[in-house]
Amino acid sequence: MASMSQDRTLPPPESNPETKAYWDAAAEGRLILRKCTGCGKVHFYPRALCPFCYGDTEWVDASGRGTIYSYSVMRRAPVPYAIGYVTLEEGVSMLTNFVDCDLDALKIGQDVRVVFKPTEGGPPLPMFTPARA
Amino acid sequence: MKGKAYIAGAYEHPTRKAPDKSVAQLHAEVARGALEDAGLTKDDVDAYYCAGDAPGALGPLSMVEYLNLRCRHVDSTDVGGSSYLLHVGHAVEAIAAGRAKVALITLAGRPRSEGQATGTAPRAGDMRQPDLQFEYPYGPTVVNMYANCAMRHMHQFGTTAEQLAWIKVAASTHAQYNERAMLRDVVTVEEVVNSPMVSDPLHRLDCCVISDGGGALVVVAPEIMASLKRPKVKVIGVGEAVKGQMAGQVDLTYSGAAWSGPRAFEMAGVKPSDIKYASIYDSFTITVLMQIEDLGFCEKGEGGKFVADGNLISGQGRLPFNTDGGGLCNNHPANRGGITKVIEAVRQARGEAHPKVQVPDPSLVLAHGTGGSLGLRHGSATVILERE
Numbered sequence: 001m002a003s004m005s006q007d008r009t010l011p012p013p014e015s016n017p018e019t020k021a022y023w024d025a026a027a028e029g030r031l032i033l034r035k036c037t038g039c040g041k042v043h044f045y046p047r048a049l050c051p052f053c054y055g056d057t058e059w060v061d062a063s064g065r066g067t068i069y070s071y072s073v074m075r076r077a078p079v080p081y082a083i084g085y086v087t088l089e090e091g092v093s094m095l096t097n098f099v100d101c102d103l104d105a106l107k108i109g110q111d112v113r114v115v116f117k118p119t120e121g122g123p124p125l126p127m128f129t130p131a132r133a
Numbered sequence: 134m135k136g137k138a139y140i141a142g143a144y145e146h147p148t149r150k151a152p153d154k155s156v157a158q159l160h161a162e163v164a165r166g167a168l169e170d171a172g173l174t175k176d177d178v179d180a181y182y183c184a185g186d187a188p189g190a191l192g193p194l195s196m197v198e199y200l201n202l203r204c205r206h207v208d209s210t211d212v213g214g215s216s217y218l219l220h221v222g223h224a225v226e227a228i229a230a231g232r233a234k235v236a237l238i239t240l241a242g243r244p245r246s247e248g249q250a251t252g253t254a255p256r257a258g259d260m261r262q263p264d265l266q267f268e269y270p271y272g273p274t275v276v277n278m279y280a281n282c283a284m285r286h287m288h289q290f291g292t293t294a295e296q297l298a299w300i301k302v303a304a305s306t307h308a309q310y311n312e313r314a315m316l317r318d319v320v321t322v323e324e325v326v327n328s329p330m331v332s333d334p335l336h337r338l339d340c341c342v343i344s345d346g347g348g349a350l351v352v353v354a355p356e357i358m359a360s361l362k363r364p365k366v367k368v369i370g371v372g373e374a375v376k377g378q379m380a381g382q383v384d385l386t387y388s389g390a391a392w393s394g395p396r397a398f399e400m401a402g403v404k405p406s407d408i409k410y411a412s413i414y415d416s417f418t419i420t421v422l423m424q425i426e427d428l429g430f431c432e433k434g435e436g437g438k439f440v441a442d443g444n445l446i447s448g449q450g451r452l453p454f455n456t457d458g459g460g461l462c463n464n465h466p467a468n469r470g471g472i473t474k475v476i477e478a479v480r481q482a483r484g485e486a487h488p489k490v491q492v493p494d495p496s497l498v499l500a501h502g503t504g505g506s507l508g509l510r511h512g513s514a515t516v517i518l519e520r521e
Contacts, residue, residue, distance in 0.1 A: 011257075013266040044381035045267040051380040070288070070385055072280035072332045074272065076253045083277050084284075085383050092381030095268050095509075108288040125270050 002102045008079040012122020018048050021059055023123040031062040031114050031126045033090055044092040063089045064114035065131065073103045082106055086128045100129040135400050137229035138236075139358040140221070140366045140518065142171030142351030143479040145457075149315050149464055151345040152246040156188045157199050159241035159347045164200055167349035172361045173235060178351075180206035180224060180233035184216035186242040186347075186467040196239070206233040212375065212512025213504025214414060214469035216240075217350070219514040221475060222371030224352035234354040241347025242467025251343050251468050252276040253331065264378075268509065275468075276340060276417070277332040278508030283419035284334055285385040289434070294334055296437035297418040298325035301338050301461050303445035304415065308458025310487040315342045316462040325418075339418040341459075346466035348476050364483040370401025370517035377510030386434075388420075388503055389513030390427035397515035398429070403497060405429040408517075410481040410492045411452055412474035412500040415459040416507075421445075424501055425452070428515065447490040456481065456490035471502040475516060482520045496520050 015023045025032045034046035038055030050057050071084025082098040098106055099117060112128035119125055144166030151159060160183070168174060181197055181204045189195025192209030206227045212219055217240055224236035244251050252275040258265055286292045302322055308314040320338060328338040358365055374392035398404065405428060413428075415421045422436040430452055431439040444450035457463045457477040460470040478500040480486045486495075498518050505511035 011270050013270050014260040015266060016261070018263075019266060042381070044378075045264055047263070069383060070281045070285035072277045072284055072334075074253075074274065074277045074280075074332045075329075076276075076331050077272070081272055083271055083273060084281055085385070087383075093378070093383035094381065095271055095273065097271050108285065119270060127271075 003080065003104050005082065005099050005101055005103050006079050007117065008081060010117060010119040010125055012119040013125065019046060022046050026116060026126055027123045029116055031064050032059045033062045033092065035060045042090045042092055044094045065089050066112055066128065068098065068106065068108050068110045068112060069093050070108060071098055071106055086112055097127045098129065099127045134225055134229045135369050136367050138225040138352050138354060138368050140350055140368060140475070140479050141353040141358055141361050141363055142167035142173065142349070143476045144170050145348045145473055145476045146241065146346040146466065147313055148346050149313065149344045150245050151243055156242055157196065159243070160187060160196060160239045161200060163241055163347045163349035164237055164239050167237065167351045171351045171353070171363060173351060175200065175202065177235045178202050178204070178237045180204055180227055180236035182208045182220035182224060182236060182238045184209060184240065185211040186240055186469055214416065214471045215502030215504030215512045215514045216469070217471040218475060218500060218502040218516050219373045219512065221350065221352060221368060221516050222373055222514065225368050225371055228352065228354045234357055236352040238350045238352070238472065239347065240467055240469055240472040242469070243345040244468050245343050245345045249343065252340060273506070273509060275506060276335060278506045279417045279419055280332040280335045281508040282385045282423065286419065286423065287334060289386055290437065292422065292437035294326045295322050296441045297339060297422060298322040299441045299443070300415070300418040300421045300445065301325045303443060303450070304455055304459045304461040306446050307456045307490050308462035310489045311458045311463055314458040314463040315344055316458070335417055335419065341416050341461050341465045341470065343468070344464040344466055346464050348466065348472035350472060350475055365521035366479055366482045367519045367521050368516065369519045370397035370403070370515070372396030372400070372515045374513045375510070376513065385508060388423050388427050388507055389511060390424045390501055390503070390515065393513040393515045394428040394501070397517050401517040403517065407497050408499045409494050409496060410456070410478065410498040411454050412478040413454050414470055414474060414502045415455055415461045416465070416470060416503070418461070420503055420507060421454070423507070424503060428501060447492060453490070453492050456486050469504065471504065474500040474502055478518055482518050
């Protein structure tokens, strides 16, 4: 039984001075991450100070590719949706929705790529859809 | 700290729906109940602990005044449903340090009367919370984030829906003897896995109930305990931990119990195999399974096999758990099951559980809580009790 994901109304993320660049990039269709200028590690969600060594950090572009770490299809909702973690090629996992796909065919380990979905009056959200082979 | 304090009073509010009472009133009623149980009065209390369910914006301020207490030690650490187990640890610390003699801990709330869609509605919060903008827009709810843990556990370890269902079966087997339990019918594995899917792979019967009510505990110094008539239930081990997404190194296969549990066992000087009864936080079946592994009752990944075939049922299995029916069947006051976990552990240690579920040798019992969201960030607290 296939159940195709449907677009749903999304609340806007509320940015702050520390995170504004992330959402500005999303508005341009880019996923960016924060990387430490000292220890070189990438982290998520983005912080001004590296959570591993408290060093300074800079923005870097993400490839937008990753694999599904885990997910759940929320059935008890006006529009069912898949929420879960994607592990990005850069090695960090982020919470997201899996969209533009058959919700019943999602699998952990599946390759996905980033897409951006509009929110109500705010920047778009990075979400992930199965990558074509 | 080991053995420097006792749980002298424990009281569970009998209500499961309280539309005609205020939240502060429920706190007062459980406070009175626990003090009466201990044989103490409000004027004996010199320390008070509460968490986010207590009405008032500034931690304990409103409730200390409402209850008309004179405290020399207060704590309102809020780590969700595990707060009250953590408060037991903080009370022991305060008592061991000579800063308190009689600590009162209360929990109460009315999510059922207030019509909260506790598990299925996304909850907004303070947008200054640094993680929120990266999560809230995606629709995380209580149930779908615990479901993420269950999905990963199934993928990585081969855990099945039927194994998870056994946890509900065991809870319901106990709840049939609890006349106050919200769900008293004994259910089967088939009934659990055939109940409606809420958020894959968690079915309706994998979830806890939503109830009004509350509970309270009184933790006292040894010299106070010596003057009381109640059975002596000594706190011999406590541990706490906070676990989240680890800056993007997300690992949903284990909980903070993997850290709080060993701390409590080390202090107590006992092993998981010594424990005769365990109250395990049961917001969902997966919560129980992961905590059982993390506390060391079985190897990581073996939880599914461990909980199956009635192994959690009192009188039948190796680890009798939640003999009051737990959050899965009895109650989950204020959406926080922590205090009821300690209360049933105290009942067992005293030999005051229902005769049908009382374990024969309750010399060592454990209570463990998880608060917040297992799939986002959560607090964990473990308490080990010894019957003297």
